[in-house]
Amino acid sequence: MNRETQGDLRSRRPGKIYYLLVILFAAVFVGLGTVVGSALIPSAWPRDPLGIFAAIVAVLIFTATAAITIVIPGDIDDIARSLANRPLKELGKKAVLERQRRVLVAVTTLLAIIVVTAWQLNLSVIIAPSKNANLGGLDLEHYCRNYGFNGNEKEGEKFFCSTEIGATQKNSARLSLNGACIWDKGQQSTFKLRSPNNPYSGECYNANHTPIGGVGNMSGYCEHVFKGMSKIQATVADAKWVCRSAIDMKLACAWSYQELDVEARMDVNTDQWNCYK
Numbered sequence: 079m080n081r082e083t084q085g086d087l088r089s090r091r092p093g094k095i096y097y098l099l100v101i102l103f104a105a106v107f108v109g110l111g112t113v114v115g116s117a118l119i120p121s122a123w124p125r126d127p128l129g130i131f132a133a134i135v136a137v138l139i140f141t142a143t144a145a146i147t148i149v150i151p152g153d154i155d156d157i158a159r160s161l162a163n164r165p166l167k168e169l170g171k172k173a174v175l176e177r178q179r180r181v182l183v184a185v186t187t188l189l190a191i192i193v194v195t196a197w198q199l200n201l202s203v204i205i206a207p208s209k210n211a212n213l214g215g216l217d218l219e220h221y222c223r224n225y226g227f228n229g230n231e232k233e234g235e236k237f238f239c240s241t242e243i244g245a246t247q248k249n250s251a252r253l254s255l256n257g258a259c260i261w262d263k264g265q266q267s268t269f270k271l272r273s274p275n276n277p278y279s280g281e282c283y284n285a286n287h288t289p290i291g292g293v294g295n296m297s298g299y300c301e302h303v304f305k306g307m308s309k310i311q312a313t314v315a316d317a318k319w320v321c322r323s324a325i326d327m328k329l330a331c332a333w334s335y336q337e338l339d340v341e342a343r344m345d346v347n348t349d350q351w352n353c354y355k
Contacts, residue, residue, distance in 0.1 A: 112143060135190075210354060211354060211355050212352055212353075212354055213331070213335045213337070213340070213352075213353040213354060213355055214335070214352065214353060215350055215351065215352050215353070216327070216330055216331065216334060216342070216350075216351045216352070216353065217334065218230040218237060218239075218325065218330065218351075221239070221325070221330050221333060221334060222239035222240070222325075224333075225239060225304070225307065225323075226241070226304060227239040227240055227241045227304075227321075227322075227323075228240065228241040228242065229241075230325065231315070231322070236324060236325075237324070237325045237327075238322040238323060238324055238325060239322060239323050239325060240315070240320045240321065240322035240323075241253065241320060241321050241322070242318050242319070242320050243255055243258065243296075243299075243300075243312070243318075243319040243320060243321060253299070253300070253303045253321065254269075255269035255280065255293075255319065256268050256269050257299070257303075258293045258296060258299040259282035259283075259293060261298075261299050261302055262282065262293045262294055262295060262298075262299065263282055263284075263290055263291075265284060265285075265290075266284070266285050267282045267283055267284050267285070267290060268282070268283050269281070269282055269283075269293070270283060275317060276317075277314050277317055277318060277319055278314070280292055280293065280319075296312035296319060297310070297311045297312040299312065299321075300312045300321035300322075303321065304321060304323065307323045308323065308326075309323055309324050310322070310323040311323075327342035327351055328340065328341065328342050330342065330351075331351075331353035334353065335353055335355075337353075337355050339355060340353050340354065340355050341353070341354045341355070342354075
């Protein structure tokens, strides 16, 4: 092929199919970039490395999307002509064979973005529309009392419904340390502390005031009293035994507002939980 013929091919306007391919590629890239980038943007400043990584990836995706949007309109003729001058089958084969490393990096990056996106939103963006209607806050005190607890408490980032295990039934209508002894030992018995300030020094005494050992499974006693409650456990707080159960905020929202499809979110500025639908 002489130089004149090559020059004619370069100046010849490519067919419409190549323009459509360029436009289709740009539309798919911009669409996916917008969806994935929006999904990765955190609702509040990230507090962990994975959240920071997600925010950085979102910025990179939006930057690439903006670049594609700016470059494609001005260079669409050159890109389409480049595709037209080489058969698509040959172009794809060469891209894979000669650029395996780039292809591998691209695939790995895409998989990483998918994993981070799924983690960031727990797949909620994919399987359900975002919930933006604020139903209101959560009254955890009322929620916990409905299930027989005396109140709620916070430990670190977690919230619990809790009730002190009183010394006698008079201190707590539903449970007591004496009741724990009776349940654990299977006989009439009372609970006493060998060391007044050490709740772990408790021991059960039978009707003859003979020590018969401590309560072997205080969490089991809590489960016995609060039948049907999930993840309930016994622990010591402020030198007192308590039964407590971790609060599932989504379930608390569903119960509070009688809505099944709800979402619980914490406002980092007020440290309060709100419910959305």
